[in-house]
Amino acid sequence: MSQQAFTTARLLRDNMEQVVLGKRDVVQLIVIALLAGEHVLLEDVPGVGKTLAAKALANSIDGQFARLQFTPDLLPSDIVGSMIYRSDSSEFHFSPGPIFANVVLADEINRAPPRTQSALLEAMSEGQVSIDGTTHLLPDPFIVVATQNPYEYEGTYALPESQMDRFLLRTSIGYPDRENERRVMETHRRGEPVDELNRCVSSADIKLAQQEVRSVKFADKLVEYLLEIVDATRRHDGFRIGVSTRAALSYYRGCQARAVTCEREFVTPDDIKQLAVPVLAHRILSSGVLLGSDRGGVERQIRELLEQIPVPV
Template identity: 70%
Template sequence: MVQRDAVQRDAFETCKILRDNIGKVVLGKDELIDLLIVATMAGEHVLLEDVPGVGKTLAAKALAHSLDGKFARLQFTPDLLPSDITGSMIYRAASGEFEFSPGPIFANVVLADEINRAPPRTQSALLEAMSEGQVTVDGVTHPLPKPFIVIATQNPFEYEGTYSLPESQLDRFLLRTSIGYPVREIEREVMTTHRRGEPVDQLQSVLSSEEILAVQQTVGDVRFDSSLTDYLLDIVAATRQHEAFQVGVSTRGALSFYRGCQALAVLRGRDYIIPDDIKRLAVPALAHRVLPEGVFQGGSRSVVEQQLADLIEPIPVPV
């Protein structure tokens, strides 16, 4: 027990170091930082959805720069090809053979900027990478480095020249969250800290890939009482039965939600789940996985999130 407690403290301290470092440049957004860390420590991916200019790319770069691993940024455009992401086979005249040239997806942290500006065929190039940690080119499978995290951004209010993310793609993201406008005091501080350039470019790495992998291992050991597993599954089942939703949360979504709750417990310094962990992550982990009725008539994100929150409220919480 003493050894387990020590491991848990180390994991909590690792998360705290990462949170403090990101907080140096992402100001006044503690909730956003926590969700980024939850996704990282769960070994999952996150979708940042908000208006332009509020710090989506900044937050993604701050996380990437805080980790001592390879970082790649993919600017999604309508002419981006799948091979521009995964890599391709190149003929080497010297050897007379084809050789695989890895694409930018072979990194520890991948920023998929404005992901909805690429067509579905290109978006689908990320599916295998995000779900299995590998890519297959010309029938040959290539493993991606570990840890592997995709942070995607998109603008939900600008539709010209964009393509909606398919449900199968959305289901690969553990969390969908937004940033929002800062309060006036924080915005004033942003003016001051950015007067000489972009602070994130000077942000130093504070954690190694090995430390991240160690915390991810710890996350898998977090205890999930059977009554709380039933509570989580009650929420998932309710999304499948509620009249507001055409499609509920998938089994893959439920498992991703489960892992996210374990990562949140580690972030909060515990090796066990409490009901508040499940309630806290339910909306950011599930709202993008349900398909609301009337979606083609313009079902908005805020409405779906409120419907999900209302659905969860009456579900009995285990004591």
């Protein structure tokens, strides 16, 4: 593995931390999702920096950024685009929607109806969209950073399990500590610092790093450890639905990406343990819960599983 992948991850993290203050763990998870070639769901109350984190990522990359504000009247064509008739040529031409960007912020994703949410499914899983039988490839690299408020349910639509499974990880930003909140006030006196971020990596750098991630060594005994955790979610009495094979593969790729962000050429048990909750919890339904999953309970039970499963030496 070349040192370029390590450099790309470090530059991204350091650049984003100039504006996402005191949230190194959140920044690292976002970079992990990007390097793994997958997507991230930021779930938290309004005003703690979800949109800021997405913009910081976009402004750090020499690529295109698009923001989708999800509302109840948003249509699928508002996301993927549509065919438009042009009188000069007497033909229909495809007009691409905002999904054709390198970094797409899907803000308040749970405020759009399921039909509109599903417009993202093909894009997130295949890197393409289909319009009138024609397939259109999305830019590469491509990442969706979605946000939602988990505490306000009026006028919202729960994300279906099939869509939750497309997010590599879910995380919360949380409130800053007193010192970092003071720094936020100081840095915002003259405007938005995120708008002044310099682009530190190119799209080509990201694509190279994503290729390098796949060459990170994953010892056989650690693969077995990961699969034991995955299988435990399917056998757990407190879980109605465990994680899928797609989730296991995402978990595997996420651990490789975390190793790169830690500037290692190999996966360690710590990579597997640290990603267990953000990668698996949102894909699990707790027994007895009618709508969605009991987030706190599921996360606690996953941590208990980690304590019960022997760590390879």
